[in-house]
Amino acid sequence: MSPATIQTILAAVVVAAAAFFIGRRFYRTYAAARKKDDGCGGGCGC
Amino acid sequence: MDTVGPDLIDTPTAPSSAQPARGEGVIRVALIGNPNTGKSTLFNALTGMRQRVGNYAGVTVERVEGRYRNDSGHQVTVLDLPGTYSLSANSPDEEIALAVLVGRAPGVPAPDVVVVVLDAQNLERNLFLASQVIELGHPVVIALNQVDAAEAAGLRIDPVELTLELGTPVVQTVATRGQGLDVLRRAIDRAAEMPLPERKFELPEPLAAALAPVESCLINGGLPPSTAAMEALRLLGTSTLEGHLKGTEGLDAAVARARNSVREEGGDPRSVEAELRYSWIAGVVENTVHRISGSGKTLTDRVDSVVLHRVWGPLIFVALMAIVFQSIFTWAEPLMTSVEGLLGAIGSAVGSTLPPGDLRSLIVDGVIAGVGSVLVFIPQITILFLFIGFLEDTGYMARAAFIMDRFMRGVGLHGRSFIPMLSGYACAVPGVMSTRTIENPKDRLATIMVLPLMSCSARIPIYTLLIGTFIPPIAIAGIFNLQGMTLLVMYLLGTVTALAMAAVFKSTLLRGRPRPMIMELPPYRLPNLRSLLLAAGHRVSLFLKKAGTIILAVSILLWALATYPKTEAPPAMDAGAAQELQLANSTLGQIGHAIEPLVRPLGYDWKIGVSIMSSFAAREVFVSTMGTIYGVGEADETSLALRDKLRTETHDDGRPVYTPLVAVGLMVFYVYAMMCMSTNAVVMRETGGGWKGLGWASFQFLYMLALAYGAALLVYRGGLALGFGA
Numbered sequence: 001m002s003p004a005t006i007q008t009i010l011a012a013v014v015v016a017a018a019a020f021f022i023g024r025r026f027y028r029t030y031a032a033a034r035k036k037d038d039g040c041g042g043g044c045g046c
Numbered sequence: 047m048d049t050v051g052p053d054l055i056d057t058p059t060a061p062s063s064a065q066p067a068r069g070e071g072v073i074r075v076a077l078i079g080n081p082n083t084g085k086s087t088l089f090n091a092l093t094g095m096r097q098r099v100g101n102y103a104g105v106t107v108e109r110v111e112g113r114y115r116n117d118s119g120h121q122v123t124v125l126d127l128p129g130t131y132s133l134s135a136n137s138p139d140e141e142i143a144l145a146v147l148v149g150r151a152p153g154v155p156a157p158d159v160v161v162v163v164l165d166a167q168n169l170e171r172n173l174f175l176a177s178q179v180i181e182l183g184h185p186v187v188i189a190l191n192q193v194d195a196a197e198a199a200g201l202r203i204d205p206v207e208l209t210l211e212l213g214t215p216v217v218q219t220v221a222t223r224g225q226g227l228d229v230l231r232r233a234i235d236r237a238a239e240m241p242l243p244e245r246k247f248e249l250p251e252p253l254a255a256a257l258a259p260v261e262s263c264l265i266n267g268g269l270p271p272s273t274a275a276m277e278a279l280r281l282l283g284t285s286t287l288e289g290h291l292k293g294t295e296g297l298d299a300a301v302a303r304a305r306n307s308v309r310e311e312g313g314d315p316r317s318v319e320a321e322l323r324y325s326w327i328a329g330v331v332e333n334t335v336h337r338i339s340g341s342g343k344t345l346t347d348r349v350d351s352v353v354l355h356r357v358w359g360p361l362i363f364v365a366l367m368a369i370v371f372q373s374i375f376t377w378a379e380p381l382m383t384s385v386e387g388l389l390g391a392i393g394s395a396v397g398s399t400l401p402p403g404d405l406r407s408l409i410v411d412g413v414i415a416g417v418g419s420v421l422v423f424i425p426q427i428t429i430l431f432l433f434i435g436f437l438e439d440t441g442y443m444a445r446a447a448f449i450m451d452r453f454m455r456g457v458g459l460h461g462r463s464f465i466p467m468l469s470g471y472a473c474a475v476p477g478v479m480s481t482r483t484i485e486n487p488k489d490r491l492a493t494i495m496v497l498p499l500m501s502c503s504a505r506i507p508i509y510t511l512l513i514g515t516f517i518p519p520i521a522i523a524g525i526f527n528l529q530g531m532t533l534l535v536m537y538l539l540g541t542v543t544a545l546a547m548a549a550v551f552k553s554t555l556l557r558g559r560p561r562p563m564i565m566e567l568p569p570y571r572l573p574n575l576r577s578l579l580l581a582a583g584h585r586v587s588l589f590l591k592k593a594g595t596i597i598l599a600v601s602i603l604l605w606a607l608a609t610y611p612k613t614e615a616p617p618a619m620d621a622g623a624a625q626e627l628q629l630a631n632s633t634l635g636q637i638g639h640a641i642e643p644l645v646r647p648l649g650y651d652w653k654i655g656v657s658i659m660s661s662f663a664a665r666e667v668f669v670s671t672m673g674t675i676y677g678v679g680e681a682d683e684t685s686l687a688l689r690d691k692l693r694t695e696t697h698d699d700g701r702p703v704y705t706p707l708v709a710v711g712l713m714v715f716y717v718y719a720m721m722c723m724s725t726n727a728v729v730m731r732e733t734g735g736g737w738k739g740l741g742w743a744s745f746q747f748l749y750m751l752a753l754a755y756g757a758a759l760l761v762y763r764g765g766l767a768l769g770f771g772a
Contacts, residue, residue: 007403011606014408018602022663025596026723033727033739 071120074155075234078143078179079163080172081129082444082568084191087577088163088221089126092231116235125157128483131171133178133276134284142482147182148273159237160184161230166196166203166218167569169335173327174320176212178280181245183272185237186214189230193218195569200338208334213243222574244272247326249279253318256307257282259300267294279322282308282315346569350445359449366442367537370433372530374426374510375519381425382514386687389418408605415677416601416670419688420593423507423669427589430506431582434472439573443468448567457545458552460489467493467544470500471537472585474725478732488556492548494729495556495746498720499544501537503585504665508716509536511669515689516709532710540717543753592664600660600667604674607634629653629675648715648755649708649762651697661721668716707765711758718754720747 093112149156219226264274615624638652
């Protein structure tokens with residue numbers, strides 16, 4: 001495998017992880033908001 | 047300093063039969079007190095935590111827990127309850143405090159020891175809450191705080207006499223200087239071995255007879271007898287049963303009969319508790335408080351006569367804010383340039399270390415360009431929060447609340463709305479949560495609906511990027527300049543619009559009469575440098591956390607969308623044109639071009655359009671998206687700073703994309719737009735959760751978006767018509 005291909009694969013893994021993180025953050029934020037007395041979903045930044 | 051700990055108290059020390067069980071050696075302590083008694087400062091001093099404190103009432107609105115180990119190695123868990131004047135449970139935060147103390151809060155065991163923090167300067171008012179807590183039947187320790195300020199004001203309190211009057215250990219403390227903490231910790235350790243405190247005044251016979259059936263109901267419902275006695279008296283004056291008492295069989299009818307009995311005796315059930323307690327308190331104060339100097343005008347009184355003046359007050363407020371915003375530009379610029387230089391050097395180092403490829407592009411053009419473009423604003427955020435902390439700690443913010451209260455009542459908002467709205471300048475999320483102190487649901491909802499219009503710290507990177515790049519630093523009146531004034535105008539625009547929208551809501555959807563608020567003005571104090579640095583450091587760490595999580599993740603995703611699919615540029619094409627071609631053909635470019643017709647009337651191109659869209663995750667993402675978009679496909683790694691790129695960006699016909707008019711329109715858009723996932727979610731929760739909460743959160747998002755679009759359109763089109771397009 002060429003160094004460029006290895007870089008592309010590594011970049012794809014990082015992008016997939018970022019997409020998963022954003023999806024999870026979005027889900028947790030709004031899942032917590034469904035209940036009146038729960039927290040803000042963790043890591044709301046405030 | 048005089049201190050009275052358990053060692054000095056002339057009371058029996060035999061273990062009480064009611065000594066609470068302490069699970070696995072953990073001692074649970076609840077900290078309660080009136081607002082602005084230094085309760086959170088004491089909490090921080092005891093636990094070493096960094097809970098936010100401020101020299102104004104209502105900073106703590108949620109339960110916060112901290113821990114320390116006592117001399118015998120046992121863990122002590124300290125629960126910092128919201129500041130409350132009584133246990134009347136008139137607002138959600140008071141209800142939380144009461145439920146915790148009576149052991150009826152879900153998931154929170156009843157405390158082993160309650161520490162009541164009293165402000166030595168306002169003993170009479172503070173003793174009302176203390177007298178209620180004492181009657182609940184928990185071991186109680188009194189922390190008599192701010193004794194230094196009381197002595198400066200000419201008041202000396204006899205701690206031994208107060209101990210005897212209350213029947214509980216009294217420890218004198220100065221939390222800001224850490225004085226009295228060791229004695230307080232020892233008093234907490236030994237409190238459970240002391241006799242339990244009990245009611246210190248007798249109920250008149252007819253009242254005792256009237257309350258007896260209520261007490262029986264409460265005891266049958268599971269309350270201990272001492273708690274039931276306190277609750278029975280309290281219930282006479284409350285209009286509804288709180289959550290922790292609902293379902294107690296026969297309670298409603300028993301309370302109604304007791305109220306009738308009081309009326310038949312010629313009393314008023316709403317005031318009977320206050321009359322009894324204050325009559326007892328008057329005696330306690332007479333025996334324990336000694337005035338050691340005259341009651342002439344204090345320094346605080348003299349400063350207030352100017353600062354709270356009807357005319358000078360608002361002018362001083364605006365001038366102070368102008369100085370704050372001016373400093374953000376003047377002081378932060380050199381620091382900002384240094385951070386930019388550092389990030390550029392890191393980008394160059396990575397660029398020269400890694401061979402060309404997707405991973406190098408991801409790190410340099412996605413991560414460093416995206417996250418780095420937000421990190422350069424750390425100096426501005428630090429300066430802003432140091433100023434805000436300074437104004438809070440000195441006691442000026444409480445005066446600002448007093449000045450603003452006149453305007454707030456004018457638009458129908460409750461006086462208590464000011465503190466949540468003030469919190470909104472830092473972040474809307476805690477601001478929305480602190481609306482729990484507002485008793486009336488309509489007032490609370492109106493405050494929540496307008497609160498995100500207050501410019502939060504997440505808007506600072508956007509404002510300062512655009513102002514620093516497109517607004518010239520023209521001097522105004524010798525000491526100010528146009529950049530600082532523009533920032534001030536953005537903050538004022540948000541505040542004025544929030545008040546205007548509140549007036550609209552209070553006269554339509556959420557109609558209701560404004561309620562007055564009794565506002566406490568604390569004495570002026572010299573700020574504590576450590577506390578200031580901790581508060582600013584806390585805000586910066588939150589900002590860094592955000593940059594390292596959601597902003598980083600969105601930057602990576604946007605890099606991918608801007609990089610794929612890849613377009614091969616013709617060999618003869620220059621680097622800048624090849625970058626534009628790649629961007630235009632990328633997934634991000636296609637999405638951007640699809641939404642461009644929506645933003646073109648505002649003078650924006652597709653890049654601004656996608657930056658706005660991505661900033662729903664967090665407003666700062668607008669800047670990081672810009673950084674990523676202008677970073678992708680760069681010919682070399684010694685890139686220009688984002689500000690320089692924006693200045694040179696042109697449309698296809700050669701016209702500049704960004705003009706001062708476009709920049710102002712964009713800032714106005716961000717003053718109004720509700721681009722914040724966290725705020726949207728917390729509004730959903732605080733307005734009832736479920737479909738109801740979703741409805742209010744969606745309504746707020748849409749009305750603010752419409753306001754943002756309309757205002758930005760008005761600024762751009764109006765500006766063009768007036769000839770400001772160049």
